[in-house]
Amino acid sequence: MDAFGGPIWSMAASPSGSQLLVGCEDGSVKLFQVTPEKIQFERNFDRQKSRILSLSWHPSGTHVAAGSIDYISVFDVKSGSAIHKMLVDRQYMGVSKRKCIIWGVAFLSDGTVISVDSAGKVQFWDSATGTLVKNHLIANADVQSIAVSDQEDSFVVGTAEGTVFHFQLVSVTSNSSEKQWVRTKPFQHHTHDVRAVAHSPTALISGGTDTHLVIRPLMEKVEVKNYDAALRKITFPHRRLVSCAKKRQLLLFQFAHHLELWRLGSTVATGKNGDTLPLSKDADHLLHLKAKGPENIICSCISPCGSWIAYSTTSRFFLYRLNHEHDNISLQRVSKMPAFLRSALQILFSEDSTKLFVASNQGSLHVIRLLEGSFKHLHTFQPQSGTVESMCLLAVSPDGNWLAASGTSAGVHVYSVKHLKLHCTVPAYNFPVTALAIAPNTNNLVIAHSDQQVFEYSIPDKQYTEWSRTIQKQGFHHLWLQRDTPITHISFHPKRPMHILLHDAYMFCIIDKSLPLPNDKTLLYNPLPPTNESDVIRRRTAHAFKISKIYKPLLFMELLDERTLVAVERPLDDIIAQLPPPIKKKKFGT
């Protein structure tokens, strides 16, 4: 649907959720009616001179503040006319800049409008009179984003210098009701522009060009000073971005707008533990597949045999057939995808590459049989009645009989692929699932949750396994529970049924179910015991968790065969090197 105003710079939904405002390039502010069925144009507000960069509704829904270039307009929603036009000072540290861009506005219920602009100012306006109340110059560069808390007693702004400032409404004296906005703490967790900020009841969240999402808890709002009160810095999405064709040793990398297919190199040399061996055959870049259209790729997968690639954008699903002729490959798109395969949240191939499982964003699960160059829709598992939640994690058993699927909050459902029906549901748990896998032979489902708990559930028995019960009884090691990043992948060793291999962004862990569990007194991250110690001591100090933390951000790790493990690292320095240079700041003493 087109707003007919050129590029859209800003949008804001009304507090009731029934109306949507759109700010356009040509200076028009358009109001749309939002109904469950459709979005309908309602009216145009008074047209402004230049583009509307920011919009904010008054909590009552009667007024709207719109930030433009050099001024802020306050509109009456009923009449659509501009009541006030508040001119913003272009002056910047005494130097007149050409333009002052209002990057963000916030309308408070008491009628105060807070604006942030490209001159580094945070300004408070009285919308009733259209006058400037207070001015805080906080940065030498643009202030780009603002977010107000629900109680309207604090807000957060993000600047192009990478600093996030917290403002609080504090009383002037303890025994007076007069309150004032005070800039309190600055946080410098970003190196580049902070493009977006959010204010949750207990934390400030910011993100920007430097690809980090930073969650800074507000200490005064945190009840217990536990690990939740610590700062979190999230760099990578908590989902799988790499898939692997074990048989052909192919890796498929998912980027925002393209896919890359690589064949792994190999070596013939041998060496000791810790050596880096020279490659006899370099890794090959086989394929660079650009996504059609401007949309981002949501998910992708390569089949274990390496002959199918599937990916999905927000609105389209693509399936490709790869033909391998010696070292050359050819790509062929499977056309005529059925209409229901519009977009997918997760794609998975069965172990023998004959079936394709697609979790659609409507909550249904599609099972498709793949034939040479064509496909056939087998079945669709409809979501449980009453839930609209879509599945975002899938796991299939190696024998191809069981399919496990998990949404963001509801429990894990296990379907029988043979009978095409729901087999059972794993008891619900409070925290979302971050990784799922079904063990070969035993068909035990291993589930990792975001609070770092790991469960093992026997699908045939429809109950938790004995080991899972033991570990729940005893509890995990406190250091294990304090890790920041969720487990993103689980796999198994085909010859060692007691081992579970799992990893997060910073560590790789093998859980040996045959060994005793660690308690809080033992060292969790024990390095390999020195060889000169006797076997008795070694056995005594060994416990079930064998952890390696040598990896810089680890994106993917998978067993290729019994003796080969592939790990994909993405060093942060490489990402930072690709970013535009940050704003130069004079550092004292340099």
Added chain:
Amino acid sequence: MVEEEKNLRVVRCGGSELNFRRAVFSADSKYIFCVSGDFIKVYSTATEECVHILQGHRHLVTGIQLNPNNHLQLYSCSFDGTIKLWDYIDGILIKTFIVGHKLHALFSLACAEDSVFVIINKEKPDIFQLVSVKLPRSSSQEIEAKELSIVLDYINQSPKCIAFGNEGQYVAAVRDFYLSVYFFKKKTTSRFTLSSSRNKKHAKNNFTCVACHPKEDCIATGHKDGKIRLWRNFDDEKKYTYTCLHWHHDLVMDLAFSVTGSSLLSGGRESVLVEWREATEKNKEFLPRLGATIVHISVSPAGDLFCTSHSDNKIIIIHRNLEASAVIQGLVKDSNIFTGLMIDPRTKALVLNGKPGHLQFYSLQSDKQLYNLDIIQQEYINDYGLIQIELTKAAFGCYGNWLATVEQRQEKETELELQMKLWMYNKKTQGFVLNTKINMPHEDHITDLCFCNAEKSENPTLVTASRDGHFKVWILTDDSDIYRKAVGWTCDFVGSYHKYQATNCCFSEDGSLLAVSFEEIVTIWDSETWELKCTFCQRAGKIRHLCFGRLTCSKYLLGATENGILCCWNLLSCALEWSAKLSVGVMEPDPNSENIAVVSQSPVGSDLFVFKPSEPRPLYIQKNISREEVQWGVFVPRDVPESFTSEAYQWLNRSQFYFLTKSQSLLTFSTTSPEEKLTPTSKQLLAEESLPTTPFYFILGKHRQQQQDEKLNKALENELEQLPLTENIPAISELLHTPAHVLPSASFLCSMFVNSLLLSTETKSAEEVPDDADMEEEKESDDSDEENNFTEEVQDTNTTDLGEDIIHQLSKSEEKELRKLRKVDYSWIAAL
């Protein structure tokens, strides 16, 4: 007199720290008060002059505060355990409260009317408490104030770490890594702790100072890493929040809010006063180049002035618009003294190293720095580990017409930068002007330099001795060109003796002989021909000090060696006259007599010996003049010679001996007893002390002389009673002795005053009898009241009220009228 002489004591003489505590402004910003050793000095903010010295404490004064209930009074506390209340306008001690503990700081609050807060340490030496002291109301002058109640325990002893906020509703104290806030109403303490972990980011989180916003609930704290934190919401221990302001790169030494709270002032090692307007990081103003570390900042109650105290014993008064308006400079102490103590022959000022690269001229009489002479003339960069140019030697010559200075900088063993400068006194500008600059006058360190100060010498001569084995004679020569006459210094003669290092040089009094010591050997040279006359060698170690005897003892030469031998040679016989075993640290000849003072060092202390070179028996010995090593000493000629009859003190008749210890306290000898020194000199009014010779002065002239004979602390009325002379016209003394703020209007007094100056008629003498009777009555009431309530009430007295009173009852004699006025005044006080 003889009794007084019995105890010759070592006393501190000025030069005490003005920057020990925050200076305090008077309510009208006319005066500024600062502690100065055992005294409190009252300076005028406009003229920088010291108006009063409030003396009475027997130990270091540690805190001063205006009386919040009467802004004409000042509280002070001291290590001697007393709190004193002063009337600073007249310089009168009103009351003394004896607390008993060593008081470290004083705070007064308007809301706590009869109590003040002090910092004491009761039991353990390092644990300090903030206690409130109830000041009992009593009429006696010395009152015991023993009612103490602890407010905060375990605090920092520095008053910078305590601040009262929001009209005394809470008190904030900082120490180490925490800020504690005590709320008086709720009687609760909140404590906020900063991270003190050893990692680099938080290692310097220590609190250094605290200030409270005058209007809002906001506390500003300074930190070791240069940050300033502004705390708000601190009445809630969970929801508290703070902002950081960061400009200083080194620790924040002091903080102060302006009176309205709209701006915050901070200062530190950078010597820059920073004004944070509206407490925002981007809106700040600077007053840079203040010369030395800012130690304290204070703000006048009227809000028009700030002042900063600096580590170089200086107070700068700064206008609201950040313009320095006045500088009060004491003796600069925070540098090494290389030049020793000298006396400028012109101003009789003490001259020594001052600020880095400067010579300071310090007036001993007025305890004030006269001026700074910039010798090195380079910007001083204060950075740790930087090797600076040091001013190492200086000497005056030709009655103060010439000044020679030597500066050196040595980065490595072989790289010596040496420069000698000769300065001429310019009568027009009344200052020294650089005349000659000599680069590398010697190959090695200059060990000594001296001018030939003989009266008859027509050509100024300077001798420098150096470690390179030479001594050089520099003379002033005609350096003229065709346009104007110019003079400059050139080297005239280079002497050496067997390649020994030259260590000392000295001219005889008449300038005919020059003695130069080469390590162990003393050589005597003829100053006319520069011929070596003779040598003395005692083989008793290298010569440290060398000097000729004066006046009748001019035939003697004295030398002190590093092995602790003092030798006296007779120049006529060229033989050793006598020698004594004395480890000499300082040897100074008195320019006005034959006496020579020697200070010997021993592990337990320093001893003083005064002797004449002609006889080895000392005139005077004072053991243990200081526990520390005495570094330098100097004789200062007295303006008015004293007349000590006792033989032991005769050496002090014409000159006074000042000496400087290693901790840089300037000491001297005094014969007056401490009690006499401490009696308040203060009852007299200011007008009498400093009257210029005007016709007005002659009116009062006789009266003054009589008064000098009086005991100073007697009431003025007594004088009148005892000396009913015609010159002592009561109306005049009445006019001059009654504080101006209780006098009736001038138009009313004028006729009375003029009348009183007219020739008295017979009737007047008759009237004098009742007058005296009146005065007796008055005296009684005065005695009971004056000491206690005088100044307090005086302030409350409404002048116009009184004026009306008097105008209504016009009586025959206006003198009597005024009596009555005073009587009315005081009886009214007594009623209260």
